Amino acid sequence: MLSRHAEDLFWIGRYVERAEDTARMLDVTYHGLLEAGAVEAPTAWRELLEVLYVDEVFAGELSASPVTLYLLADKHNSGSIVSAVARARENARGVRDRISSELWETINRFYLELAAIDLPNLLNRQPYEVFQLVKNRCQTITGVALQTMPRDDGYRFLVLGIMLERAEMTCRLLSVRYTRLLRAGRTHDFHAWVAVLKSVSAFEAYLKAYRASLDPSKVLEFLLLAQDFPRSVVFALRTAELMLTHLVTEGSATAVQRPLGRVRARAEFCDIDQIVVNGLDEFLHLLQEDIWKVAEATERHFFQAGADLNLQSYETS
C-alpha cells in the first residue's frame, strides 16, 4: 500500500490510543488526589506533566483544574486529548477511502462531539463523566475498526500504531504512579494500587489472576508482563510483533523486527524484584526509549521509501 496511507493509519492508531491513555492518566491522578493531602497535589500534577513531556511548556498553576484543562481541552497543546482527536480525524480524512465508512464516521462524530461540549464546565461539575466519555469513544473507535476493517496491511498499521503507543503509555503511567508512591513512602498503599489498576481497566483482571493479594511488585508484574491482558506492555508489544510479521516481505524488515523483538524480550524476561531494587524508573525509561526506536524504524522502513535516494539534482531555487 501507499506509504502515506500506511502512515496515516499508523498515526490514527497512535492518536486514538494517546487520547484514551491520557484520559486514563488524568482520571487516576485526579481521583487519586481526592483522598490525598493537599500538599501532594502540585507534585502529582507536575509529575503527570513530566511523563507527558509537557512540563516545560505548561505555564499554569499546578492544580487540578488548569492541568486537566490543559491536557484535555487545550488546542494549543499538541499533546492534549482534543488535539489528538483532531489529528486522528485529519489522518482519517486522508485515508477516508481506505477505512470503512463506519470507522470514519465514528472518528468524525467523536471529534464533532468534543467540539460541541463545554468542556471546562463539564470538567468542573462531572470530571468522571468527561474521562469516561473519552475512554468510551476511543474504545468505540478501536472496536469499530476491529469489526469493520479487512485484515489487510492497512489494518495492521493501525493496530501497530495502537500497540506501540499503548506499550509506551503504560510505561509512562507506571512511572508516574510508582515513582510518586515510592517517594511518598506509600508503595504499600492499597487504595493507590487499586487506582492504578483501575486506570487501565485491570483491577478485575488482576484480582482473578492473583487472587486478591495486592502486592505492588505483583501489580507491576501484571501491567508489564501479563500475556493475556490487552493493556500490559508485553501483550501490546507481542501484538505489534504479530502485525509486523505479516507486514514484512521475506527477510526485508528485520530493521524493524529486531528492535521490536529486543524491547519485547527486555520486558518479557525481566526480573521484577531486581528491577525494583535497581530502579524502576530507569528501567521504564529504557523501555520507552526502545519503543521510540521501533517507531522510528517503522517510519524509516515503511513510510519513507526512496528517502535515501539522492534527488538533490531536481531542487530548484
Add this chain to the structure above:
Amino acid sequence: MPALRSEAGPGFSEVFAGAEVRPHYRQLVELLDNLGADELADRAKILDAIFRDLGITFAIGEEGVERTWPMDLVPRIIPADEWTGLEAGLIQRVTALNRFLDDLYVGEQAALNDGIVPRWLVESSDGYQREAHGISVPRAARCVVAGIDLVRDEDGTYRVLEDNLRVPSGISYVLENRAAMTRVLPAAFGEHEVRPVNHYGNSLLSALRSIAPAGTGDPTVVVLTPGVFNSAYFEHAFLARQMGAELVEGRDLLVEDQVVYMRTTRGLEQVHVIYRRINDEFLDPVAFRSNSFLGVPGLMGAARAGTVTIANAVGNGAADDKAVYAFVPDLIRYYLGEEALINNVTTYLLWDADHRQQVLDRLDRLVIKPVAESGGYGIVIGEQASDSQLEDLRRLINAYPRNYIAQEVVRLSTHPTLVSGHLQERHIDLRPFVLSGEHVEVIPGGLTRVALREGSLIVNSSQGGGSKDTWVLREEPVGAIAAR
C-alpha cells in the same frame, strides 16, 4: 393536477412540441402525472438526502463553500437516433482534436504551416506549453478524457459551446446521478430501455492502460490528485475506486533516473500511466512553477524519456482555448476531410478590426467570454449587463482583443425542473464524456446541467447550477420490449 405542462418560453422545449408531449417523453410524463406533486416533493427530498448522506458535495464560488450536489428529480431523455448523430459528431471532433494536438507537439505542425489556424494564435494561448514539445503519447490519445459542452439552439439543433480537454470533471456525478435515480424513481426504468453508464471506470482504465509506454507488460495506473482540499477530490477518489487504482498525491511519487515510482510500504513501485487531475503548471516544479508543492519534480523529464504517460497530455489547453475553438470545424475538414457533424456556436474573433467594430456596435446583444477561463467565470451576457459593465468590457476588448471572444446568444433548450415544489422550465446544456484510447468512445448521455435561476443561461455548478440524470434510450422501441 397535471405535474407537467407546457410553458411557453424562449428556447427549444425538450419535452413539449407545442401543447403535445414529444413521443420519447410520453411515458415519463404520464408517470410523473400519476405520482402527483406531493409525491414528487417527497422523492426530491429523498434524493437530496441520498447525496447529503453520501457526502457528495462540491465547492461553490470564490470562497469554496461546500454544498450538497443538486440533482433534479426529472431526468432528461435523449432518443436513440438523436444520440447516434451526437455520438458520431463527438467522435469526429475529438479525433480531429487529438490529431491537431499531436501534430502541434510531436508532428510537423501542418495545420499551422498551412494556415488553418494562425500560428500566433496557438502560440499565444495560455494553455499552449512549450515544455510539451517532443513528448509523444502512445496512440496519439492526447485527450484521454474530453468533456464537450453541447447546447441546443432555438431550432433544437445541437451545437458545441466549448471543448474541455485539460482536466474535465463531472463524470462522477453522471454515475452518482444514475445510481440515485434508480433509487428514487425505479418504476421509470421499468418502462424505458435506458443505456447504462456504470462501465465508465472500466472503460477509463482500459483507455489508460492502452496508452502505457510501449513494452509495459502489466501497466500500473494511478490517479494524481492535488489532495483532500481540492473541490473535486470526491471525484478523484471516486474514479480511483472505480478503477481499483491508487489515488496518489505529488508527495507519493518520485522520479529517479527518469522513471516514476510511488512510495509504498514495500518499497518503490514503478508507475506507468498517471491520470492526473492537476493542472499543467502544477505538475512538475522543475518544468513549470517552482513554488508548487502539488507536483512531482522531474515528471516531465520522465514523460519525455517515455517511461510514463501523463493523461490528459500536457499542453491540451492549446486546443480548448476559446479562440482556437472557433477553428475546430476547419481542423475537422483539414485532418479528416469531413464537414463537422456538430457545429460551433457562431463566434467572432476580436483581433480583426472589422469584426471587432461589428461586435462593439452590438455588444449588448452578444455573449462575451474570456478565452482562458472555465467554469463560467468571467462570462458577460450583453443584454443582462449594465452600461458601466459594458463600458469596462469595451475598454478591455480594445486593449486585449486576443483575450476575448464574442458569440451569438444561444437560448439554451429548456426542460421541466422541480424548483421549490413546482415543475418549471429551466435552461439546460449537456456535457458528454469522450474517451480516447485504443478507440474513441462516448459514454451514453453525460452530465446535463440546469440553470436553476429562472431565465438564466449559466448552467455551471460553480455558478449555482443543478444537474439531471441523462437517459439515452436504446434503439429498440419500448413497445417491442413489452411484447417480448
